Amino acid sequence: xxxxxxxxxxxxxxxxxxxxxxxxxxxxxxxxxxxxxxxxxxxxxxxxxxxxxxxxxxxxxxxxxxxxxxxxxxxxxxxxxxxxxxxxxxxxxxxxxxxxxxxxxxxxxxxxxxxxxxxxxxxxxxxxxxxxxxxxxxxxxxxxxxxxxxxxxxxxxxxxxxxxxxxxxxxxxxxxxxxxxxxxxxxxxxxxxxxxxxxxxxxxxxxxxxxxxxxxxxxxxxxxxxxxxxxxxxxxxxxxxxxxxxxxxxxxxxxxxxxxxxxxxxxxxxxxxxxxxxxxxxxxxxxxxxxxxxxxxxxxxxxxxxxxxxxxxxxxxxxxxxxxxxxxxxxxxxxxxxxxxxxxxxx
Numbered sequence: 001x002x003x004x005x006x007x008x009x010x011x012x013x014x015x016x017x018x019x020x021x022x023x024x025x026x027x028x029x030x031x032x033x034x035x036x037x038x039x040x041x042x043x044x045x046x047x048x049x050x051x052x053x054x055x056x057x058x059x060x061x062x063x064x065x066x067x068x069x070x071x072x073x074x075x076x077x078x079x080x081x082x083x084x085x086x087x088x089x090x091x092x093x094x095x096x097x098x099x100x101x102x103x104x105x106x107x108x109x110x111x112x113x114x115x116x117x118x119x120x121x122x123x124x125x126x127x128x129x130x131x132x133x134x135x136x137x138x139x140x141x142x143x144x145x146x147x148x149x150x151x152x153x154x155x156x157x158x159x160x161x162x163x164x165x166x167x168x169x170x171x172x173x174x175x176x177x178x179x180x181x182x183x184x185x186x187x188x189x190x191x192x193x194x195x196x197x198x199x200x201x202x203x204x205x206x207x208x209x210x211x212x213x214x215x216x217x218x219x220x221x222x223x224x225x226x227x228x229x230x231x232x233x234x235x236x237x238x239x240x241x242x243x244x245x246x247x248x249x250x251x252x253x254x255x256x257x258x259x260x261x262x263x264x265x266x267x268x269x270x271x272x273x274x275x276x277x278x279x280x281x282x283x284x285x286x287x288x289x290x291x292x293x294x295x296x297x298x299x300x301x302x303x304x305x306x307x308x309x310x311x312x313x314x315x316x317x318x319x320x321x322x323x324x325x326x327x328x329x330x331x332x333x334x335x336x337x338x339x340x341x342x343x344x345x346x347x
Contacts (some may be wrong), residue, residue, distance in 0.1 A: 014283035046212035088167035105150035120146035276324035
């Protein structure tokens with residue numbers, strides 16, 4: 001009865017470790033899979049350039065790049081906060097269809113950019129920080145008023161905090177010597193083409209460093225994810241270690257009796273492996289059924305948004321079976337090198 005109980009405990013241990021691994025994998029995939037707006041209005045192809053110049057501010061000017069047959073958006077990073085994400089914006093056209101999400105007014109047009117008018121388009125939450133005068137709403141940035149020409153509809157995502165200022169006007173009012181710009185488009189090749197044009201236009205007037213966009217919130221979440229994975233891995237390892245010690249203790253006695261009856265080391269290994277692999281197989285079947293329930297019946301969000309594929313289950317199965325083989329090999333080797341009397345007395 002004692003051995004049966006430890007086998008049951010071992011099965012449940014393997015099941016929970018496999019479940020933990022798959023749920024954490026689903027969480028990781030879900031956190032990485034963000035649409036355009038959840039990624040704070042950036043596509044996967046966005047590229048950042050940090051530009052600086054040692055020249056006097058009145059001698060430095062960064063112009064909007066002219067790239068034929070390429071549609072792109074150019075942003076200047078200004079500030080990031082809990083209530084506002086402030087950026088300058090320019091686009092050859094509305095590449096990412098911002099205009100479809102405007103509930104009041106309109107989005108920027110090519111005329112706004114060419115006229116370099118002090119205009120702004122705000123998210124619903126950022127709109128609360130505007131003031132009214134003569135029937136118009138104004139947003140103030142760096143002691144400069146920008147007329148609000150459009151407001152995005154409420155979406156409960158980062159677009160609610162967005163503050164987009166006309167970049168062609170903005171760059172005339174703030175220091176041009178230092179700035180962080182982001183190039184975004186529908187393809188990597190388009191982004192690269194714009195970047196090459198920018199480098200050609202500045203002609204050494206600026207020092208340019210490539211940077212990768214990562215929001216402060218994403219950075220903090222990354223640290224939390226790492227802590228979660230580390231704690232979960234340590235806890236799973238300790239639980240598995242304790243269970244395995246008891247399992248090996250029980251199996252060692254059984255193998256010692258069989259060795260005393262004349263079984264070879266190879267036969268002992270296969271006998272132990274048969275039991276351990278059976279337990280691993282049962283734990284995997286239980287795990288597979290549980291994951292299907294969590295995905296299709298419970299609708300666990302992190303699994304429904306990023307369904308686990310065949311290779312994820314295969315990888316988990318390999319791990320579980322590898323643990324079983326490893327335990328069998330260690331137990332058999334331990335039994336082979338120890339005196340049978342010592343093992344049987346320990347019983």
